[in-house]
Amino acid sequence: MLLDDTYLAVIERFVVRHGGRYDEQAERDIVGLRDTVVADRVARLCGLDQPVGATLSALWAERQRYLQEHPIRVADHAVAFLTGLRTLGVRVVCYGGRTREHTFDRYLGHLAGLFDAEHPYVSVNEHRPGVAWIVREVVGCGFDEAVFIDDVGRVAWAARRLGSGFIGLPGSAVHRRQRRFMMEAGARHIVDSLDQITPALLAQVDEELVGSCHWGTP
Numbered sequence: 001m002l003l004d005d006t007y008l009a010v011i012e013r014f015v016v017r018h019g020g021r022y023d024e025q026a027e028r029d030i031v032g033l034r035d036t037v038v039a040d041r042v043a044r045l046c047g048l049d050q051p052v053g054a055t056l057s058a059l060w061a062e063r064q065r066y067l068q069e070h071p072i073r074v075a076d077h078a079v080a081f082l083t084g085l086r087t088l089g090v091r092v093v094c095y096g097g098r099t100r101e102h103t104f105d106r107y108l109g110h111l112a113g114l115f116d117a118e119h120p121y122v123s124v125n126e127h128r129p130g131v132a133w134i135v136r137e138v139v140g141c142g143f144d145e146a147v148f149i150d151d152v153g154r155v156a157w158a159a160r161r162l163g164s165g166f167i168g169l170p171g172s173a174v175h176r177r178q179r180r181f182m183m184e185a186g187a188r189h190i191v192d193s194l195d196q197i198t199p200a201l202l203a204q205v206d207e208e209l210v211g212s213c214h215w216g217t218p
Contacts, residue, residue, distance in 0.1 A: 001075065001149055001150060001151050001169050001171075001194075002074065002075050002078050002094060002108060002194075003072055003073070003074060003075060003103070003107055003108070004070070004072055004073050004075065004172075005151060005171075005172060005174065005175070006063060006066055006067065006070065006072065007031070007097070008027070008031060008174045008175065008178075009066060009070070009174045010059065010062050010063045010066050011030060011031070011038070011042065011059070012027075012174070013062060013066065014042065014046075014058070014059055014062045015042060015045055015046055017062070018046035018047075018048065019046060019047065020042075020045040020046035020047070021045070022045075024177055026045055027177050027178075028181070029041055030042060030045075031152055031153075031154065031178070032128060032129050032152045032153075032154030032155065033128050033129075033154075034125055034126065034128050035056060035097065035125055036052050036056070037128075038059075039052045039053075039055040039056045039059060040052050040055070042055060042059065043055045072107055074107060074108065074111075075171070075193075075194060076193060076194065076195075077193060077194040077195040078111070078194060079111065079114075080194075080195065081194040081195065081197060082111060082114035082115070083114060084198075084199065085114070086114055088199060088202070091116045091139060092114065092115050092116055093115065093116050093119050093120070093121070093122060093134065093138060093139060094108065094115055094120060094121045094122075095121065095122050095123070095124050095130055095134060096121070096123065096124070097123065097124065097125045097128075098123060098125070099123055100121045100122075100123065103121070104120065104121035108121075119138050119139070122134065122138050128154075129152070129154045129155045129158045130155070130158075131146075131148060131155060131158040131159050131162055131164055132158070132162055134146070135162070135164065143162045143163045143164045144163050144164065144165075144209045144210075145209075146164045146165065147164065147165030147166065147167065147202065147205055147206075147209075148164060148165065148166050148167070149166075149167045149168075149169055149197065150166070150167075150168065150169065151168070151169050151170050151171060151175050151178060152178055153168075153177075153178045153180075153181025153182045153184070153185060154181075156168060156181070156182045156185040156187045157181075157185045160185050160186060160187075160215050160218070163209075164209075165205045165206075165208070165209050165214055166182075166185075166187050166189070166214075167187075167189045167190070167191060167197060167201070167205065168182040168187050168189065168190035168191070169190075169191055169192075169193075169194070169197075170182065170190065171192060171193060184218060185215075185218055186215040186216040186217055186218040187215070187216070188208070188214065188215065188216050189201065189204075189205065
């Protein structure tokens with residue numbers, strides 16, 4: 001969400017390259033899970049008879065090729081967005097599927113001062129989709145005190161089940177299905193860019209959580 005996404009594009013390209021069919025159901029089944037589960041499901045989708053580790057390595061190689069054409073960059077408005085959150089006095093935790101060194105330090109390290117001092121970044125790969133783990137173990141707050149901003153519909157469903165806030169940010173064409181998945185989960189707030197997540201919107205989400213009216217009908 002703070003970085004250009006490569007996850008969906010790489011998976012789709014890998015599946016198509018290996019003769020699999022990447023459609024809406026495939027995306028529902030694959031996206032937002034642990035990397036080993038993703039690799040297993042991708043292999044089955046493509047009819048690959050090989051160990052999970054081999055598929056993971058192949059997916060990684062596919063990602064490296066993709067990044068040569070589409071280098072990772074920080075999302076538009078990220079600095080202004082994070083600076084605005086800091087003025088609100090909230091704890092801001094960045095999360096993703098890779099290690100801190102691989103993702104956060106490399107691309108967002110220069111902005112570390114705008115994140116939570118204790119946990120600026122956490123990897124949720126072993127806790128996917130990560131909503132319960134982040135709230136209980138990382139931040140230690142109530143579920144209705146947390147708001148997740150994400151580009152994956154599986155996080156919306158998890159936030160809904162647990163009573164947390166959610167703002168969807170399916171900011172690219174490759175996320176077109178994820179936007180629909182978020183709507184199906186009953187997400188009321190789906191934006192196109194970080195600058196649309198204003199203090200007024202966050203205050204509205206807070207009021208909805210207090211009034212138990214944050215989620216629409218799925």
